[in-house]
Amino acid sequence: MPLTLHYHPLASFCWKALIALYENDIPFTANMVDLGNAAERAALLKLWPIGKFPVLRDDARDRTVAESSIIIEYLDRHYPGPTRFIPASEELALQTRLRDRFYDLYVHLPMQKIIGDRLRRRDKKDPYGVERAQLRTSYGVIETQMAAGTADTWATGDLFTLADCAALPALFYGNMVEPFPNGHSGLIAYFERLNARPSVARVMKEAEPYFAMVPKETA
Ligand SMILES: N[C@@H](CCC(=O)N[C@@H](CS)C(=O)NCC(=O)O)C(=O)O
Numbered sequence: 246m247p248l249t250l251h252y253h254p255l256a257s258f259c260w261k262a263l264i265a266l267y268e269n270d271i272p273f274t275a276n277m278v279d280l281g282n283a284a285e286r287a288a289l290l291k292l293w294p295i296g297k298f299p300v301l302r303d304d305a306r307d308r309t310v311a312e313s314s315i316i317i318e319y320l321d322r323h324y325p326g327p328t329r330f331i332p333a334s335e336e337l338a339l340q341t342r343l344r345d346r347f348y349d350l351y352v353h354l355p356m357q358k359i360i361g362d363r364l365r366r367r368d369k370k371d372p373y374g375v376e377r378a379q380l381r382t383s384y385g386v387i388e389t390q391m392a393a394g395t396a397d398t399w400a401t402g403d404l405f406t407l408a409d410c411a412a413l414p415a416l417f418y419g420n421m422v423e424p425f426p427n428g429h430s431g432l433i434a435y436f437e438r439l440n441a442r443p444s445v446a447r448v449m450k451e452a453e454p455y456f457a458m459v460p461k462e463t464a
Contacts (some may be wrong), residue, residue, distance in 0.1 A: 246383035247305035248324070251289055252298050253280070255455040257353065257414035260448050261313040264410040267444035269326025274300075314345050317407045330407040337401055342446040344400045344408030347383070352415035355379040359422040363460040380423045384432055391431030396414070398438065413439045413448075421459070 250273050252259035256397065266273055278285050278294050278298060286296065293300045293311040301310040301319065310319045323328040331338050355376040362375050390400075400408035425432055439445055 246272050246274050247303055249276050249302040249304075250274070251278050251292060251300040251302065253278055253455075254452045256278045257357070257418050258297070258313045258464060259299040260414040260452070261410045261416075262301065262316045263448045263451075264442075264444045265317045265320055265328075265330060265407075267447050268328040268330075268405070268410075269320070269324070271320060271324050271326065314342075314349070314407060314411070317410055321407075329406055330410065332401070332406060334403055337404070340401045341406045341408050344406075346413045347386070348400075348408065348411035348415045351379060351383040351386075352419050353411070355383075356415060356419040356422055360418065360460060363462060376422050380419055381426070384419075384423075384429055385423060388429040388432045388434065390437060391435045400435075409442075410440060413445050417449075422462075444449055 248266075248271065250259075252275065254277065265271075266278065278289050280286050280289070280296075288439065289300065290296045291296060292309050293301065295311065297311075299311075299313055299316060301316045303319075303323070304310075306323065308319075310316050317330050331341055332453060358371075358374050358376060359380075362371055365371065399405050400412055412435075416432075416439070425436070437451065440449070
């Protein structure tokens with residue numbers, strides 16, 4: 246099996262890559278990395294000096310691919326399956342990349358900051374880095390897009406794409422730290438559609454045993 250995914254089953258950006266792998270039943274070896282283990286962290290840093298996962302190693306093409314969006318584009322190009330993550334239409338491809346950036350930058354990153362802040366010592370909290378307002382604005386943008394009556398099935402229309410792989414982890418943990426507002430029925434319905442997708446259900450089932458490790462809110 247040429248592909249190895251270096252990941253952790255609880256890590257939100259790793260979910261994004263896993264969803265894509267499971268969508269198309271792409272065979273791969275899963276290498277779980279414990280960042281608290283010095284040797285495992287050093288091995289990851291050797292692959293990708295930034296030290297963040299997911300990282301995909303493709304021995305068949307002698308390539309190491311970092312960054313979840315790039316991993317998914319790489320899979321789409323070199324290991325294509327029935328789900329195409331970047332639509333063939335140029336306009337839809339652009340929309341897909343825009344939505345992918347939107348979910349990563351304006352939902353996922355603010356969510357990560359809130360969870361990251363929970364890990365800081367009480368006297369080292371970063372209230373300025375925590376952007377709940379950004380999350381709420383983003384929820385509003387999604388609600389407008391998905392509002393009842395004009396609801397698209399997926400982030401860029403009828404096709405499940407890279408943008409939907411990005412949306413699920415961002416929205417799952419986003420909803421945990423800053424719950425979706427009442428009345429955002431389009432957003433909630435979209436989140437439910439994502440959760441019903443078999444690739445997503447599989448990722449969630451594999452993450453379940455680790456959920457106790459998610460840092461809880463501290464006073
Ligand atoms: N832009 C990166 C973000 C990756 C990322 O933030 N990964 C987190 C896990 S969800 C991580 O590796 N955190 C460990 C650390 O920062 O030390 C991507 O899209 O892959």
